[in-house]
Structure formats: C-alpha cells, structure tokens
Amino acid sequence: MDESRKLAAIMVTDVVGFSRLTGADEDRTLARLRAVRSDLIDPTIAVYKGRVVKRTGDGAIVEFRSVVDAVRCAIEIQNSMIERNAGVPPERRIEFRIGIHLGDVVEESDGDLMGDGVNIAARLEGVAQPGAICLSEDAYRQVKSRLDLAISDLGETRLKNIAEPIRVYSLQFGNATAVKAPAGATASTAPRLSLPDKPSIAVLPFQNMSGDPEQEYFADGIVEDIITALSRFRQLFVIARNSSFAYKGRAVDVKQISRDLGVRYILEGSVRKAANRIRITAQLIDASTGVHLWAERFDGGLQDIFELQDQVAARVVGEIAPKLEQAEIERATRKPTxxxxxxxxxxxxxxxxxxxxxxxxxxxxxxxxxxxxxxxxxxxxxxxxxxxxxxxxxxxxxxxxxxxxxxxxxxxxxxxxxxxxxxxxxxxxxxxxxxxxxxxxxxxxxxxxxxxxxxNLSAAWNLSGWVRAYRGELDLSIEHHARAMRLSPLDPILYNMHVGTAFAHFLAGRYDEAIVWANSALREQPNFPAANRILAASHALAGHMNEAREAMAHLRELDPSLCISNLSEVYPVRLSVDLAKLVEGLRKAGLPE
The missing domain is CATH 1.25.40.10 (Tetratricopeptide repeat domain)
Structure with missing residues (x-):
C-alpha cells in the first residue's frame, strides 16, 4: 500500500452526548447536525483550507496546513455554536469538543491519515469540556505568540493509549470550564487580540468590478494606497495590507475579522475601471456592532486616481478620528509619483x-x-x-x-x-x-x-527588527518583530518575522527559544534558507548534533554556494562575537569552509 509520512496539524471534533441526543429525538438531532455541518462546519473548514479526512458519525478528522488555521477554524466553530445555542434548552443543544495536535502522520494512498498525530488529537478531543478546545503542547507552541488567547494550562495529562504524558492547554468558550485548571488560570468567552488604545481599522481587498481578471492588480493597488494613506496618521492603528488581504476571495464576517485582527473598524468596497473612467465604492463598518457608518461612491477620470484615493482616506479619517492635525493630512496625501x-x-x-x-x-x-x-x-x-x-x-x-x-x-x-x-x-x-x-x-x-x-508600516518594523539584531540590540529586535506581527497577524511572510525573532534569541544565547521560533517559520515555509541556517546553528550550539546535521543537509540543498567564507554576506552583523557565534554553530553543523 502506498503511503507517505509527514507533519500535519490535525483537528478532531465530536458532539457531546450524541447518543443521549439521538435517543431523545433522533430525527430532529440528525437534521440539526446536518444543518450545522452544511451551514457552519464545512464552509468554515473550507475558509481555513482544511481537508476533511474522514467523518466519524457525529464528528470529523480534519487536516490543516498550519496549527494557526486549525485553531482559527475551531474558534470560529465554537463561537458560532454559542450563538446558535442561544435560547435552546441545555438538553437539546449541539455542543462540540475539539482536540488539536501537531504531529507525525502517515497518509495512505486513499488520503486517509494514520499514526500518533491523529491518535493524540482524538484523545485531546476526549478530555475537552463541552464547547472547549484542547491543544497539545506542540500545537500550543505554534499559536501562543501569534494569537492573544486566554488559555488554561492543564499540565501533564495521561491520555488513553498514549505512552507518555502530554502537556495539555484548554481554550474555553461560554460556560465551558477547564478540567483541572491551576490557580490563577483564566478563560475567555471571546478569544481575540486586544483593541489598541486608538481607533483601529482593517481595509479589506476591494472587489474588482471591471469584468477583467487582468485588472485585479489595479484594484489591489488602489486598496494598498488607501491603507498607506491611513497608515500615516499617527492617531490610527492600521492593519497591514498583507494581513487584511488574507481575506481576499472569502465570504467574511466582520465580527470575526475584528476578533482575528484586533480592530474596531472595517473598510470594504469595490473598484470599477472602464476605459479612462474609474469608480470606487466604499463602506465603513463598526465591526464591534456590525453597524454601517457610511457608504459612498467616488467617481472620476483615471487621471484623478490619486485624488479619489485621498477622498476615500479623508472620509474614513473624518468619521473615526476627526481631530487630526492639518500637517498629518497634508503628509498623507503626498504621492510617490x-x-x-x-x-x-x-x-x-x-x-x-x-x-x-x-x-x-x-x-x-x-x-x-x-x-x-x-x-x-x-x-x-x-x-x-x-x-x-x-x-x-x-x-x-x-x-x-x-x-x-x-x-x-x-x-x-x-x-x-x-x-x-x-x-x-x-x-x-x-x-x-x-x-x-x-x-x-x-x-x-x-x-x-x-x-x-x-x-503603522509593518514591513518597516520587521526590517528594523533585523537591523537592530545586526547592531547587537537584541531585546529591541524582538520588540520590533513583535510590533510587526501585531500590525500584520496574518502576514504571508510572518515566517520572516519568526526567523528574525529566532536570530535575536540565537545571538543572545537562548538556543531553545531560537529553535522554537525557527521551527515555527519552517512550518510555514520549509524551504526558507534563513530559517534553516538559524535552526542548524542553534541545534549545534545546544548540543543536538543529529538535528543540526539534518537541518544543515536541507540548507545545503537550498543554498549550495553558502560556506563559512561568505557567511558575512548574508549576516551583516556589527559585532565580531556575533559573527563568531554564527561561524561556530554552522561549522559544527557541517557548513564547509
């Protein structure tokens, strides 16, 4: 039988008390479960790019490309079930337990998944409370720095038929309580990034109404410039383009986006370009309430494009931050060409x-x-x-x-x-x-x-994080990378921010933390040489020589020209001690002279 082994994020779901529910009213229970699957669970799994491996009667085993996607999917399901169950008698509610694990699995020729990765996720689901999500330590490590989750550490837990105890973390919703949360542990009914102390906004990709897919770049560029104009106002907190564009092509719920990105306001709209005319429509939504604050249309000739962008930005600013200095308004309207x-x-x-x-x-x-x-x-x-x-x-x-x-x-x-x-x-x-x-x-x-x-320029904070590390300012480097991640929590190159954080920890001698951050980057982009370099060097200086050699072998495949003599070209560090540490780690891992 053909099979392949791989690392995967696995989510297992199950209905609490399904036998009791079907025993009381089988037809109604099955009809409600089918509706929940078709209206909520399957579309949500699709949004987060999950793959249903198999149905288990009242539950499912789902594979995701990352733990972050799995956790976001699970959060959306559990939050939505709280709303669906509002007003339903407790004895008739459909509630889910969910377990999530990152582990090794074997994929068989028919797409089925086997192995400890699946078994552990299933056992985690079994220890979760109704309406809760349980994560293994391996899964939790991937999301703790990326999602501001109020979560309970349940400590080392023995799971049925799993040889070694596993540290378990529980995320609760509604009235769910932890199995054995330690003193001081907190729970949250709405896990979310906290709102900044200033008006916060995300600008979603505008719909291309031109009837020509080739004009998609133009509609995206319009939005990017509106984001740039808004970003220049110090009194605003503006989510970076790379994160707001994570919702491109999705059917979205503004309240969920507010929770995902930690913002109060959402701007959405459309762009139509025909001949030498352009029309921009935009609407501003208070995501905390779902109320539309305004909707407006902006028309002009193609030569007026910069002016139309400024009008949209000015209208938004006038609505949510009316007391801005004139100097900032003038600065925001300057165009690069x-x-x-x-x-x-x-x-x-x-x-x-x-x-x-x-x-x-x-x-x-x-x-x-x-x-x-x-x-x-x-x-x-x-x-x-x-x-x-x-x-x-x-x-x-x-x-x-x-x-x-x-x-x-x-x-x-x-x-x-x-x-x-x-x-x-x-x-x-x-x-x-x-x-x-x-x-x-x-x-x-x-x-x-x-x-x-x-x-608000996330990319600049990321670049600053790297440069601060090159200068030996390691704590400041980590702080600036964290700022970049908060401004762009769904960024496609979040892995670059993670590698930058790993690099700073490596230079500070915190090799275990560097390994965690480098591995986090490699989960998203396994062929990024910078992550493999830091992973190999960190493992070598931590004394993990097998892992160091494995990372080096992959690095040599990705960048065969790299050697000790040209290392300074990819690490322009100021301090000789920092370069010496890189040389020592990579030489021990097997990088040739």
Whole structure:
C-alpha cells in the first residue's frame, strides 16, 4: 500500500452526548447536525483550507496546513455554536469538543491519515469540556505568540493509549470550564487580540468590478494606497495590507475579522475601471456592532486616481478620528509619483512581490525597473527593486554576486535620496544600505525616519527588527518583530518575522527559544534558507548534533554556494562575537569552509 509520512496539524471534533441526543429525538438531532455541518462546519473548514479526512458519525478528522488555521477554524466553530445555542434548552443543544495536535502522520494512498498525530488529537478531543478546545503542547507552541488567547494550562495529562504524558492547554468558550485548571488560570468567552488604545481599522481587498481578471492588480493597488494613506496618521492603528488581504476571495464576517485582527473598524468596497473612467465604492463598518457608518461612491477620470484615493482616506479619517492635525493630512496625501504609467508598473511589481517566489520576484524586479524608466525619481520603485535583490540573497537565488551587490547598493542610495518623505523608499532603501553598503547606522536611521512618517508600516518594523539584531540590540529586535506581527497577524511572510525573532534569541544565547521560533517559520515555509541556517546553528550550539546535521543537509540543498567564507554576506552583523557565534554553530553543523 502506498503511503507517505509527514507533519500535519490535525483537528478532531465530536458532539457531546450524541447518543443521549439521538435517543431523545433522533430525527430532529440528525437534521440539526446536518444543518450545522452544511451551514457552519464545512464552509468554515473550507475558509481555513482544511481537508476533511474522514467523518466519524457525529464528528470529523480534519487536516490543516498550519496549527494557526486549525485553531482559527475551531474558534470560529465554537463561537458560532454559542450563538446558535442561544435560547435552546441545555438538553437539546449541539455542543462540540475539539482536540488539536501537531504531529507525525502517515497518509495512505486513499488520503486517509494514520499514526500518533491523529491518535493524540482524538484523545485531546476526549478530555475537552463541552464547547472547549484542547491543544497539545506542540500545537500550543505554534499559536501562543501569534494569537492573544486566554488559555488554561492543564499540565501533564495521561491520555488513553498514549505512552507518555502530554502537556495539555484548554481554550474555553461560554460556560465551558477547564478540567483541572491551576490557580490563577483564566478563560475567555471571546478569544481575540486586544483593541489598541486608538481607533483601529482593517481595509479589506476591494472587489474588482471591471469584468477583467487582468485588472485585479489595479484594484489591489488602489486598496494598498488607501491603507498607506491611513497608515500615516499617527492617531490610527492600521492593519497591514498583507494581513487584511488574507481575506481576499472569502465570504467574511466582520465580527470575526475584528476578533482575528484586533480592530474596531472595517473598510470594504469595490473598484470599477472602464476605459479612462474609474469608480470606487466604499463602506465603513463598526465591526464591534456590525453597524454601517457610511457608504459612498467616488467617481472620476483615471487621471484623478490619486485624488479619489485621498477622498476615500479623508472620509474614513473624518468619521473615526476627526481631530487630526492639518500637517498629518497634508503628509498623507503626498504621492510617490505623478506618472500614471510608472504607477501602474509599480502596482504590477507589488502584486508580483507579494507571491514571494523566484519567478514572481524576477518579474517584479523587471516591472520596478520599468517604473523607474518612466519616472527616474520614483523613490519607492528604487527601494522595492533593492528589496528584490535582498530577497534573492536570502533565498539563495543570486546569479552574479558582485554585480547584484553593486546594483543593490546603487538602488539603495538612490531610494533614500529620492524618498525623503516616502516610508517605503526609506525603509527598503535603509535596509538595503545595511545589506549592500554595510552602513548599519545610516540604514537604521533611514528606517527610523520611515517609522516616524508611518508608524503603522509593518514591513518597516520587521526590517528594523533585523537591523537592530545586526547592531547587537537584541531585546529591541524582538520588540520590533513583535510590533510587526501585531500590525500584520496574518502576514504571508510572518515566517520572516519568526526567523528574525529566532536570530535575536540565537545571538543572545537562548538556543531553545531560537529553535522554537525557527521551527515555527519552517512550518510555514520549509524551504526558507534563513530559517534553516538559524535552526542548524542553534541545534549545534545546544548540543543536538543529529538535528543540526539534518537541518544543515536541507540548507545545503537550498543554498549550495553558502560556506563559512561568505557567511558575512548574508549576516551583516556589527559585532565580531556575533559573527563568531554564527561561524561556530554552522561549522559544527557541517557548513564547509
């Protein structure tokens, strides 16, 4: 029989007291369960990209690509069941227990999953209270830094037919209580990120109404610029584009988005581009109540696109933060280019960058160069092109090292020269100056200026976290990565923030924590060389030589040109002791000279 072994996030669900419910009224119970599956469970599993492995009568075994997706799916199911059961007598309620584990499974030829990964998830479901979610320690480790969950540590628990005790964590909803929560443990009826102490907003992807899928990048670019305009207001907390775009193409519940992202307001809408005309419709929703605060339409010629974006941003700001300084309003309306053609190529480049593959990175670089050709003073295009060269280095895609280093340095210097009031140009250019010019002080200063101009720019906080680590400011590095994660909790390159956090812990000598963060990154992107480098070095210096050699073998497959002699090119660290620590760890793991 064909089979393959892999690591998987497994969720097991089961109805509490199903035999009692069917014994009392079988037809009604089965009808209600079918409705719950078709209306809630199956659509929610689909939204979070789960795969139903098998039905178990009143329950299911589901595989997810990540623990975060599994936990978000489980939270949405349990919260929705609380609403469905409101007013239903306790003896007739359908309530679920849910267990989630990250573990090794064997996938058979028919798609079925076997092994301890499935068994442990099933046993966790069995110890969960009605309406609760139980997580293994391996699963909890993946979400504790990414989701602000009020959770009870149930301690080491013996599960039926599982040889070793497993540490179990319980997430409660409604009236569910922990099995044996220790003193001081807390529970929550609505797990969510806490709201910031200022008006907070997420701008969802606008629907492309142009009738042409090729215009999708244009609609996305409009939204990205609206996000940028809003981000420049210090009095607002604005979720980054990469997280709000996680909802693209989904049927969404604004209250759930509010819980996921920790925001009060949601902006959604549509874009229609026809010939030389454009129409933007937008509506602002108070997600805490579901109330629509306003809906409006903005029409104009294509040459008015920047003005229309400003009108949308101004309308939002006027509604939720009316007491803004005029200087901030003027700053937010400054545009990086006056050339619509250059702007169009820049939007196409950004759409490609956000796919994070080698082919799309190459295409993005070509489009940024085209934008620069049409507007030689387009600072953001220079900064993003420099970033493309860094991304090539990070992933082992460099073809001509000397030429690319020289070009990266040229683009970086030009970006910060042109982008004096452009946070994208300053942050990307500053980061590239660190990489290609080895000027850590000026690079950090340019990123600091970008954050002063736009304190909501998640990418700049992430870049700052890396640069702070290169400078030896390790606690500040971890703090800045955490800030980036809060501004963009669903970011597709969250793994880069996790690797940055792992890097800072590694340099601080906290190897176990570095291993946890590096493994977290590798769960999402197993072929990211930076994560494999830190994992190999951390295991080696922690004395885990088998794991170190395994990580090094994978790293050598991903980046065969890396060796001790060129290590400083991917780690522009200031302190010789930090470089020596990297050399020691990677040499012990097996990196050649």
């Amino acid at each position: 006056e050339s619509l053609d250059a702007y169009d190529y820049f939007l196409r480049g950004m759409a490609n960058v956000n796919h994070w593959t080698r082919a799309t990175n190459d295409e993005a670089l070509r489009q940024f160069y085209k934008a620069m050709e049409l507007d030689p003073e387009f600072g953001s295009a220079h900064g993003m092109a420099a970033w493309c060269y860094i991304w090539r280095k990070l992933n082992g895609w460099v073809v001509d090292r000397a030429r690319e280093n020289s070009e990266g340095a040229r683009l970086a210097r030009r970006a910060v020269e042109l982008g004096k009031d452009d946070p994208v140009a300053l942050s990307r250019g500053g980061h590239a100056i660190v990489w290609f010019v080895s000027d850590l002080d000026n690079g950090a200063a340019f990123i600091d200026r970008a954050l002063a101009l736009n304190p």
